[in-house]
Amino acid sequence: MLAGMTLDLSLVTDPALRAAGEKLSSGTRLDSSDGLALFESPDIIGLGSLADQVNRAKNGDRVTFASNQHINPTNVCYLRTTCVFCSFARLPKEDGAYHYSLEQVFEESNSTGGLTREFHIVGGLDMKAGLQYYADMFRGLKQRHPNIHIKALTAVEIAHIARIDKMSVEDVLTTLRDAGLDTLPGGGAEVFSKAVRANIAEKKLAAEDWIEVHRVAHRLGIRSNCTMLYGHVETMQDRVEHLMMLRDLQDETGGFLAYVPLAYHPDNNELGIELGRQGTATSGFDDLRNLAVGRLFLDNFDHIKSHWIMVTPGLSQASLSFGVNDLEGTVVKEKIYHEAGAHTAQGMSLDDLIRLIRGARRVPVERDSLYNVVRTFGDDSSQRAA
DSSP, rough: OOOOOOOOTOOOOOOHHHHHHHHHHOOOOOHHHHHHHHHHOOOOHHHHHHHHHHHHHHTTTEEEOEEEEEEOOOOTTTTTTBBBOOOOOBTSTTTOOOOOHHHHHHHHHTTTTTTTSSSEEEEOOOOOOOOOHHHHHHHHHHHHSSEEEEEEEHHHHHHHHHHHTOOOHHHHHHHHHHHTTOEEOTOOOOOOOHHHHHHBBBSSSHHHHHHHHHHHHTTTOEEEEEEEESSSSSSHHHHHHHHHHHHHHHHHHHHHEEEEEOOOTTSSSSSHHHOOSSSOSSHHHHHHHHHHHHHHHHEEEEEEEEHHHHHHHHHHHHTTTTTOOEOOOOOSOOOHHHHHOOSSSOOOOOOHHHHHHHHOOOOEEETTTSEEEEOOOOOOOOGGGG
16 A cells, blocks of 8 residues: 555545545555445546556556467367357367467467567366366477466466366466466456356356465465456446455465456357347446556555457557556457457557557556566667567
8 A cells, every 4th residue: 555645636526536535645445335436436537536646656657568479279168158258268069169289389479570578378178278288388388488478377277277187276386387387367257246157157266266276376476467357247346346355365465466457348259149238348438447446446456457459559548547557568469359359459569559658658668577677668769669
């Protein structure tokens, strides 16, 4: 927390939001009722003002990004029929199903000409993708790219591997860490509410088990991100309770690197049809709100990330005034959200990321996966990447 930070409340018009701002100014942690007030406030300008001030106090004008590449080794998933919000998964014999060989993974890893610093690897719950498959994959990637950082496998995938290989989560994580796993992404959290999970992902890893996988990872020295999927059937109270669980684990372990709110996309999935929503499911108002609330409520997080693929580069640029200090990086070839109707590009060049950040009057900073600075891009155009 930023104890004793005096916030300018002059742009805040909502009394409930003002009360939350006064608590923040006094160094008092926001509680669940405050979190609900943040989510329900109509005062988006006041909310953004508070989040921007808190972010600037932590991170100044710097906005970080990574030169990363997404690799999705398989879309085969035995939960295909029960995760009704997912457009990516396929059953083994369904049209469009695929499972990469290790050589296909290694071939895709070479597609960026050596500019990538991080591989972001997630996929489906494939019964043929167990511990040996991923351990061999990570060792092979490290051999071919010795300086690469491997951020791979959601908590759901880790628990799946433990189940099919009849091992403990700790043993799976230890083996994968020794094979080259560096950090975990934050996917698979969706919304922790039991009622919501029963509705949209009935057989997916329970909230307590998702938390436990990350707890074990943090204990083993494996840092991770965390997420919340919003904009479907969850209530504002569900959102607050989800953030509370993330904040509590961060108090306990300090192992989370960043919080990444994820906007639900309704195209090509059963939930979107059921809700009668096709196209973009969330509004720009709600996208900015979720990022700003994350900044204010998760006081023990340094980094709040906007996923430009899900909310558009333009809205991600606007979010830099709503508490965000980190953008999803170059990505190269995103598949999962494009299956669900994302209309953004599948990747973004380093130069375009730099221009996006500069356009918001912020300082672009390329980082590594642990948020160490790689290089800062000032006003000199000669510093930009080719």
